[in-house]
Amino acid sequence: MAFSSPHITATAVEATSFMDLSRKHHVTGVPKTIVNDSIEILGALPEQQFVETALQPAG
Amino acid sequence: MGLLSDNDAQVLRQHLSAIDTPVTLLLFTQTIGGSEGGPVAKQVLDEVASLNDRISVVEKNFVLDTEDRARYAVEREPAIVVLRNGEDTRMRFLGAPTGYEFVPLVESILIAGTGQVELEPATVKMLEAVTSPTEIKVFSTPT
Numbered sequence: 312m313a314f315s316s317p318h319i320t321a322t323a324v325e326a327t328s329f330m331d332l333s334r335k336h337h338v339t340g341v342p343k344t345i346v347n348d349s350i351e352i353l354g355a356l357p358e359q360q361f362v363e364t365a366l367q368p369a370g
Numbered sequence: 371m372g373l374l375s376d377n378d379a380q381v382l383r384q385h386l387s388a389i390d391t392p393v394t395l396l397l398f399t400q401t402i403g404g405s406e407g408g409p410v411a412k413q414v415l416d417e418v419a420s421l422n423d424r425i426s427v428v429e430k431n432f433v434l435d436t437e438d439r440a441r442y443a444v445e446r447e448p449a450i451v452v453l454r455n456g457e458d459t460r461m462r463f464l465g466a467p468t469g470y471e472f473v474p475l476v477e478s479i480l481i482a483g484t485g486q487v488e489l490e491p492a493t494v495k496m497l498e499a500v501t502s503p504t505e506i507k508v509f510s511t512p513t
Binding site for chain 1: 407443459460464465467471474475487490492493494498502508512
């Protein structure tokens with residue numbers, strides 16, 4: 312997604328090495344995706360569903 | 371001793387042969403007082419880079435290279451920034467890319483080195499509509 316959009320940055324975080332980040336985002340299971348520090352996606356979703364959820368307007 | 375077996379290295383070399391554009395892996399580590407993941411990340415990247423001439427590893431000092439840290443918004447180490455022909459791909463890794471993190475690393479190198487992304491047409495359309503800065507973090511564990 313990041314490669315295909317100049318506005319998106321994607322970071323894969325090794326959760327156990329960055330416990331502060333994991334705690335901040337309440338990572339209790341993996342994979343867990345956080346978008347703009349607000350949208351949370353737990354687990355792996357089909358591509359379409361993932362993108363729709365990740366890119367929904369934050370609110 | 372290498373992290374990759376001879377067989378894995380052979381398979382990986384085959385996959386990476388699709389790369390036609392230089393890929394640079396910027397590795398930010400802290401030499402003194404740094405995390406344990408730094409040396410591991412370096413070993414992983416060096417082994418991958420040894421399999422293809424178009425892949426190179428450039429080490430950055432997390433403490434001293436503040437300009438590069440700011441340019442790529444690197445706030446923690448070890449961090450890996452994937453460049454295609456010197457240009458930021460906006461694909462990053464935090465922590466040593468071992469275990470389950472290794473495949474995404476290889477995939478990102480392949481995307482950067484080939485320019486090919488396997489996304490559904492509907493996804494591409496949605497990505498074209500993104501106009502504001504969007505920061506995605508995916509947390510995973512090595513095992």
